[in-house]
Structures are given as C-alpha cells and as structure tokens.
Amino acid sequence: MALEALFRCLMNKQDIQAALDVALSSGEIDPRDAGLATELSYGYLRFKKRIEYVLSRFLKDPGQLTPKMRLAMGVAAYEILFLDKVPAYASVDWAVEFSKSKPGARLAGLFNAVLRRVSELGDTAHDPDYFRKDASLPEFLSRWYSCPQWLVDMWWREYGEKDATLYLEAQLKAPAIGFNLYGHPEAEELYGVIAGWPEIIDIEGMSFALPAGTSFEGEPDPPMSRQSFAARQAVEALDPETWTGPIWDACAGRGGKTRILLEKNLSVFASDPHRGRLEALKRELPDVETFVANAATDSPPKKPGAILLDLPCSGLGVLSRRPDTKWKRKPHDLVDLTRLQTEILQNAYDHILPGGVIAIITCTLNPEENEGLITRFVSAHPKVSVKKEWTTPPNSPLNEFFYATLLKVD
Numbered sequence: 001m002a003l004e005a006l007f008r009c010l011m012n013k014q015d016i017q018a019a020l021d022v023a024l025s026s027g028e029i030d031p032r033d034a035g036l037a038t039e040l041s042y043g044y045l046r047f048k049k050r051i052e053y054v055l056s057r058f059l060k061d062p063g064q065l066t067p068k069m070r071l072a073m074g075v076a077a078y079e080i081l082f083l084d085k086v087p088a089y090a091s092v093d094w095a096v097e098f099s100k101s102k103p104g105a106r107l108a109g110l111f112n113a114v115l116r117r118v119s120e121l122g123d124t125a126h127d128p129d130y131f132r133k134d135a136s137l138p139e140f141l142s143r144w145y146s147c148p149q150w151l152v153d154m155w156w157r158e159y160g161e162k163d164a165t166l167y168l169e170a171q172l173k174a175p176a177i178g179f180n181l182y183g184h185p186e187a188e189e190l191y192g193v194i195a196g197w198p199e200i201i202d203i204e205g206m207s208f209a210l211p212a213g214t215s216f217e218g219e220p221d222p223p224m225s226r227q228s229f230a231a232r233q234a235v236e237a238l239d240p241e242t243w244t245g246p247i248w249d250a251c252a253g254r255g256g257k258t259r260i261l262l263e264k265n266l267s268v269f270a271s272d273p274h275r276g277r278l279e280a281l282k283r284e285l286p287d288v289e290t291f292v293a294n295a296a297t298d299s300p301p302k303k304p305g306a307i308l309l310d311l312p313c314s315g316l317g318v319l320s321r322r323p324d325t326k327w328k329r330k331p332h333d334l335v336d337l338t339r340l341q342t343e344i345l346q347n348a349y350d351h352i353l354p355g356g357v358i359a360i361i362t363c364t365l366n367p368e369e370n371e372g373l374i375t376r377f378v379s380a381h382p383k384v385s386v387k388k389e390w391t392t393p394p395n396s397p398l399n400e401f402f403y404a405t406l407l408k409v410d
Contacts, residue, residue: 001020001023001024001026001029001033001034001037002020002023002036002037002038002040002041002044002075003068003071003072003075003098004019004022004023005019005020005022005023005037005041006019006041006044006045006071006075007067007068007071008022008023009041009045009324010067010071010324010327011067013328015322015324016041016042016045016322016323016324017322019041020037020038020041023037024037039083040075040078040079042174042323043078043082043083044071044074044075044078045323045324045327046146046171046172046173046320046323047078047081047082047146047172048074048146048327049142049143049146049147049148050131050143050144050146051074051077051078051081051146052074053131053143054077054081054118054121054125055073055074055077055114055118058113058114058117058118059073059110059114065107066102069099069102069105069107072095072098072099072111073095073111073114073115075095076091076092076094076095076111076115077091077115077118079091080092080115080118080119081118081121081125081126088115088119091115091119092111092112092115092116092119095111095115096108096111096112096115098111099111128140128144131143131144138152138153138156141156141168145168145169145171145172146172147168147171147326148326148327148329150330150331151316151326151329152164152168154366155167155168155365158366158367159365159394162394163394166394166395167365167394167401170320170396170399170400170401171319171320171323171326171399172320173212173320173399174212174213174320174399175212175228175230175318175320175321175398175399175400176201176209176210176211176212176229176230176397176398176399176400177209177210177211177212177214177226178207178208178209178210178226178227178228178229178230178231178232178398179207179208179224179225179226179227180205180206180207180224180225180227180232180256180259180260180263181194181206181207181208181224181225182205182206182225182259182260182262182263183225183259183262183284183285184220184222184224184225185222186220187206190220190224191206194208195208197210199211199214201229201397201398202229202398204229204232204233204236205232205236205260205263205264206263207227207229207232207260208229209229209398212399225256225259225284227256227259228256228318228321228363228398228400229398230318230392230396230398230400230401230402231256231257231361231363231400231402232260233392233398233402234361234390234392234402234403234404235257235260235261235308235359235361235404236260237388237390237404238359238361238388238390238404238405238406239388239406240260240261240264240266240359241264241266243266243305243306243357243359244305244306244353244355244356244357245266245267245268245304245305245306246267246268246269246302246304246305246306247261247266247267247268247269247304247305247306247307247308248268248269248270248271248300248304248306248307248308248351249261249268249269249270249271249308249310250270250271250293250295250300250307250308250309250344250348251271251272251295251308251309251310251311251312251344252270252271252272252277252278252281252290252310253272253274253277253281253310254277254280254281254284255270255280255281255284255285255288257308257310257361258270258281258285258288259284259285261308262285262288268288269288269289269290269291269300269301269302269304270288270289270290271290271291271292271293271295271298271300272290272292272293273292273293273294273295274292275292278290278291278292295309295344295347295348296340296343296344296347297343297347298347299351300351303351303352303353304351304352304353304356305352305353305355305356305357306352306356306357306358306359307348307351307352307356307357307358307359308359308361309344309345309348309358309359309360309361310361310362311341311344311345311360311361311362311369312337312340312341312344313337313341313362313363313364313366313369314329314333314334314337314364314366314369315329315363315364316329316364316365316366317362317363317364317365317392317400317401317402317403318363318400318401320399320400321400334366334368334369337369338368338369338372338373341362341369341373342373342376342377345358345360345373345377346377349381349384349409352409354409354410355408355409355410356409357387357406357407357408357409358384358406358407358409359404359405359406359407360373360374360404360405360406360407361402361403361404362402362403362404363400363401363402363403364403365401369403370391370403370405371389371403374386374389374405374407377407378407383409383410384407384408384409384410385407385408385410386405386406386407386408387406387407387408388404388405388406389404389405389406390403390404390405391403391404
C-alpha cells in the first residue's frame with residue numbers, strides 16, 4: 001500500500017494523502033496496517049534524500065533499478081533505519097520477495113546484499129559525520145536534512161544559519177496534532193476533558209494542540225475537526241475580533257478558518273473554486289453562505305467589510321505535514337505563485353469596502369510570497385497600509401510555519 005501511494009505521489013504527482021487514501025480504500029484494512037502504511041509513506045518522504053545517500057554507499061548503479069524497485073529498496077531502508085518495532089530481517093525479507101515480482105530481473109541477491117549492509121550500520125546511519133563524506137557544507141545539509149539543494153540554499157540565504165537550521169529540523173518531524181471543537185455536539189464536555197491532559201502544547205479558544213503521535217481512544221462520533229493549530233495562531237495574530245463584517249473568506253477550502261471566525265460570532269460567507277471542498281465545508285458548517293468562485297477573477301455577491309485570503313502558496317512552511325511538497329516544487333513554481341497571489345490580492349482590493357481590511361495568510365517560508373508580495377502591493381497602492389504583520393516563531397514546537405499580515409484599505 002505504501003509503495004503504491006508513493007509511486008502515485010512521486011511519479012504521477014498526486015498529493016501523498018490522496019494517493020494513500022486510494023491505496024487504503026482497496027479493501028478491509030486493519031487499522032494497524034493502515035497506520036504502518038501511513039508511517040512508511042510520510043516517513044520515507046521526510047527522509048528520502050538521506051535514505052538515497054545511504055543506499056548509494058552500497059549500490060554502485062541505482063539506475064539499474066526501475067523507479068518502483070528503487071522505492072521498494074528505499075522504503076525497506078526506512079523501516080530498517082527508523083522503525084524500531086520492525087525487525088531488520090523482516091524488512092529485508094519482504095523487500096527481497098517484492099524484488100522477485102519483476103520476472104527475469106534477478107534482483108533478489110542485490111536487494112538482500114544492500115539491505116543487509118544497511119542493517120549493519122546501526123547508529124552510524126544517524127551520525128551527521130557519516131553524511132559529510134566528500135561533501136561541501138551545502139551538500140551535507142541537503143543530505144542530512146533531506147531537502148533539495150535549492151531549498152536549503154534559499155533558507156540559508158534568506159533566514160540565516162540559526163533560523164534556517166530550525167526550519168530544516170522541523171520539516172523532518174511530524175506536525176503537532178490540532179483540532180477545533182467548535183460546532184461539535186459534545187464540545188463543552190470534550191473541552192473540559194482535553195484541557196486537563198498533561199501533554200497539551202497549547203489551547204486557543206476551542207482549538208487544541210497535542211504532540212505528534214498522540215492517540216485517541218474512543219474518539220466521539222462525529223469525530224473532532226482536525227485543524228492546524230499553527231494556522232489558528234496565524235488567524236488570531238490578525239485580531240479578527242476587530243474586523244467589520246460581513247467577512248468574505250475567499251479561499252475557504254474546507255472551512256478551517258471559516259470555523260474560527262464563526263466561533264468568534266462573526267458574519268462570514270465563503271467561496272472556493274473547488275466545488276468538492278465547499279460541499280465538505282457545507283456539511284460541517286451548514287449555516288454558512290457559500291458560492292463557487294475564483295478569488296483572482298470573480299466578484300462576491302455583496303460588498304465585504306473584511307476579506308480573508310488564505311493564499312495559494314508553495315507550502316514550504318508545512319513540509320512536516322506535506323513532505324512530498326519538497327520533492328515536487330521547483331524554483332520556477334515560486335514565480336508563478338507570486339503572480340497568482342498578486343492577482344487574488346488585486347481582486348480583493350477591487351471589492352473591499354472603503355475602510356475595510358484584507359487579511360492575508362500563507363503557509364510558506366519564502367519571502368517573495370510573503371513580505372516581498374506585501375511590499376510590492378503596498379508600493380503600488382497608496383491607499384493600502386500594513387496594519388499588522390506576524391510569522392510563526394522559528395522555534396515553534398508545532399513544526400509548522402505561517403505568515404500573516406493585515407492590510408488597511410482607506
């Protein structure tokens with residue numbers, strides 16, 4: 001299942017969660033097996049480059065393997081190096097058996113030899129010095145932190161060594177678990193129970209943050225609404241209580257930020273270009289007025305006093321949650337995204353009531369999509385001023401990073 005999901009993700013450019021959902025829908029799956037497939041998929045993507053370097057020390061010609069065979073060897077290596085509960089011999093065994101699925105290739109001996117060498121590394125495979133061999137500092141950082149070279153270089157250049165290192169370390173970890181109880185039929189009872197848990201990282205309104213890997217026994221039905229706590233912090237940083245309604249959530253998606261605004265008793269209407277996302281929003285928040293719209297070109301049905309733009313972005317701030325992003329994004333993508341962001345921002349400016357505010361949030365770590373975007377827009381629009389600007393602290397325990405700014409339109 002993990003191999004199928006990873007192949008769809010890396011070769012067919014599907015999002016890893018969507019690819020995993022397809023793989024797990026093939027029949028009745030034991031929850032433990034589903035959990036292992038998820039761990040293998042996300043874990044491999046987080047550590048892909050580190051794993052590939054380890055394998056390269058024992059594999060003279062990786063090109064002799066097909067993409068799916070390379071994935072199989074990589075996933076088996078991930079199990080051996082990072083999953084203590086899976087015996088190394090079991091990982092070697094399933095990978096060797098899988099190698100036999102390509103008739104005539106005679107890969108079993110190769111798989112067996114390489115993976116046994118990997119299993120003999122022990123703690124060496126987790127020693128940074130092992131990855132420094134014949135490497136410049138940028139090459140070492142790319143190997144150790146399992147990131148494309150261009151991304152490491154950009155963070156180092158734009159944020160400096162200290163903060164860039166914190167960002168690189170965070171994207172190798174799983175994100176904190178976040179959820180919002182607003183609208184749940186048992187919200188008050190659940191709030192009292194969960195607020196007393198000793199492992200709680202933070203609480204804001206009806207939202208909670210818990211350490212990654214926290215398990216829930218007997219989760220209520222309906223389940224609690226998952227929501228990034230770091231995203232909640234970004235909304236809170238812009239003082240939504242001070243916004244004048246009605247508020248147009250113009251890139252609403254499934255309604256995570258709409259839910260926060262409703263929790264604050266604000267008047268909200270929402271739009272998104274994807275009908276399926278709006279239908280999901282409507283199921284959870286049936287009282288919200290919704291309409292399908294492109295935030296870059298379409299007009300709202302009424303003039304808003306505030307507009308919330310959860311802008312499409314490169315997603316480089318949430319690699320802990322979406323590790324496949326770092327293997328799919330290319331530097332030229334960032335230019336196209338800033339152009340789209342500018343179009344959406346201009347459309348919001350064209351429809352906001354005088355004296356209103358435009359709240360902008362991104363989940364990326366790229367100044368051109370954040371501070372640079374705002375600086376250019378404000379320079380081109382004399383009636384616009386920056387009222388507030390905020391970023392997730394680099395040492396946040398949530399392992400996700402957002403940028404947020406509030407623009408005043410006179």
